Amino acid sequence: MSRAKVVIVGAGHAGTALAGLLRQGGHRGEIVLFGEEHDLPYQRPPLSKKFGGDDFEHALRPAEFFVEQAITWCPGDRVTSLDPARKRIALDGGRAVDYDFLVLATGARARRLTVPGARAEGVLGLRTLGDARRLRAMLAGARKLAIVGGGYIGLEVAAAAGVMGVEVTVLERESRLLARVASKPFAARMTEYHRSLNTTIVTGAQVVRFHERDGRVAGVGLADGQLLGCDLALVGVGAVPRDELAAAAGLTCDNGIVVGDPTRTSDASIFAIGDVTRRPVPGLAGGHRLESIPSATEQARQACAAILGTAPPRPEVPWFWSDQHELNLKIAGVVRPGPVVTVRARPSSPSFSVLHHENNMLTAIESVNAPADFMAARKFIATGQRIDPAILADPEKPLRAAAAA
């Protein structure tokens, strides 16, 4: 087994998973995991989903795990530069550390708005545990929450805050919710659902300023002149890959660190995994940024195999989930314009699936509270099994029965 020294930058989902996988795979060399955050590596999905108590704080691993597995976890240690020629990184404070393999797992940061008032107290973003603690503390005393951005994180927070009795308005710049990531029929049903929770949804809403009173947010101004009063604002307008270390070191970056083969960067000794990457995605030319736990975990497995020199894992169908109040959303495959879209729903039930298919093959599923549909569709997508489209729209027949004879 290799005794190479592996240095991982970023102790989030991807980096922490890789450290564990390397040991599990029998790696005997040193593993060093640098994370600039001070908390134990933690799960991000709960940060936006439930606001009762402190049940959003879930460590990925207990502190003993790192000791038992002889993984040198270095919290509060920020890597400031890379020197690929010397195979060396530098840390805040000037310390230098050498590596045989370097893995960049630096994730992404919440995109901020640059409009006037965006730095007022009560205008928040949501990416870290610190952000979530702040949001929760402020929500406890809030009456009106404005959420800028109708993507998954914005809608998760809208549902969770609405349940607490806070008056929620979602302001979406595009003409519909989930415009970048979901199909029209799926977004239409989600819009209907959120309205049924008493969330106000404003589309075509271009935020041009935050109004302040005594330094604290008091409203959101829109380009059409409307002013919406609020005492708390959450900005959920996407995430920006933290690829600046890689770019400064001359690695190929293009809105994310470009990886191929499948997680190696343009330097053979440096890998990149997780939200920071622009990665190959089956069916999409030119690579893509997939910001999800399943993608981060898949890439951790791929990097582990490459470092250990073992067989690469089989590529997975991209997928992710979201929880919005009592709805569990599961999406698999790549949602893109082109394929035929079939909605599979029962009038009396909140569960439904939107199936995307082309030439009698499924390309994607967007499902809500429909685990059997999701499982069957994911298998169809993975295997390329031909299907009978006539069965897709009939919720009385199990989706797995759509397999063409």
Ligand SMILES: Cc1cc2nc3c(=O)[nH]c(=O)nc-3n(C[C@H](O)[C@H](O)[C@H](O)COP(=O)(O)OP(=O)(O)OC[C@H]3O[C@@H](n4cnc5c(N)ncnc54)[C@H](O)[C@@H]3O)c2cc1C
């Ligand atoms: C609120 C929220 C809800 C989400 N919900 C879901 C969900 O329901 N389902 C789903 O599939 N995905 C969800 N995601 C996305 C998912 O959390 C990410 O895809 C995942 O965290 C990516 O893992 P990562 O390791 O690439 O990045 P991260 O988890 O962001 O970890 C990167 C780490 O690197 C550290 N770092 C960065 N630069 C340096 C440096 N120079 N030196 C040292 N450390 C550094 C950062 O501080 C950070 O801790 C959610 C994300 C958020 C924010």
